[in-house]
Amino acid sequence: DTGVSQNPRHKITKRGQNVTFRCDPISEHNRLYWYRQTLGQGPEFLTYFQNEAQLEKSRLLSDRFSAERPKGSFSTLEIQRTEQGDSAMYLCASSLMALNYGYTFGSGTRLTVV
Amino acid sequence: AQSVTQLDSQVPVFEEAPVELRCNYSSSVSVYLFWYVQYPNQGLQLLLKYLSGSTLVESINGFEAEFNKSQTSFHLRKPSVHISDTAEYFCAFFIGQLTFGSGTQLTVLP
Numbered sequence: 001d002t003g004v005s006q007n008p009r010h011k012i013t014k015r016g017q018n019v020t021f022r023c024d025p026i027s028e029h030n031r032l033y034w035y036r037q038t039l040g041q042g043p044e045f046l047t048y049f050q051n052e053a054q055l056e057k058s059r060l061l062s063d064r065f066s067a068e069r070p071k072g073s074f075s076t077l078e079i080q081r082t083e084q085g086d087s088a089m090y091l092c093a094s095s096l097m098a099l100n101y102g103y104t105f106g107s108g109t110r111l112t113v114v
Numbered sequence: 115a116q117s118v119t120q121l122d123s124q125v126p127v128f129e130e131a132p133v134e135l136r137c138n139y140s141s142s143v144s145v146y147l148f149w150y151v152q153y154p155n156q157g158l159q160l161l162l163k164y165l166s167g168s169t170l171v172e173s174i175n176g177f178e179a180e181f182n183k184s185q186t187s188f189h190l191r192k193p194s195v196h197i198s199d200t201a202e203y204f205c206a207f208f209i210g211q212l213t214f215g216s217g218t219q220l221t222v223l224p
Contacts, residue, residue, distance in 0.1 A: 105157035
């Protein structure tokens, strides 16, 4: 068990470009979450999956954002037509359905839009 | 609206001194409460949680938090801090998914 893995760790992109991040959760965890964290703020919920089903999306997740979790394993988060306001740390977490076990977070992908 | 508030954005404290990081929540339903810690350039790590039962919960590294329903608080305390406790601390509650406060930067000074 190597924990939650996120790639890349850092991404610099030009405004208007598309970017995709990947998250590999702990293998036996069936829930996967995406959060966004900006400087000086706590993580903000974006969306979560239970197995391959996307069960909830925050209003923060505009139509430029899309997330997938094919086959209930890894997940990708894509941002189309990036804007400077998208610059943030994108965190992925996974958990078992039972709340007792809490969430395990990855180290995040830091996106900088120039 | 349901929310969690961390009253102090920065808390500087000298090594071996006690510390309290404050957290208040607002919810019309029962909540589960958590404290997470984030070291620089790392993800969040679970520090402790209150799900039910005893209102005083402890972590393995000496932190404790007490759930106070009447004051809607879940303050984090440690009687004697170390340099290595320097980090950002986030309070969170769970209703469907984790909702975090804005964080408190704890800086332990030598």
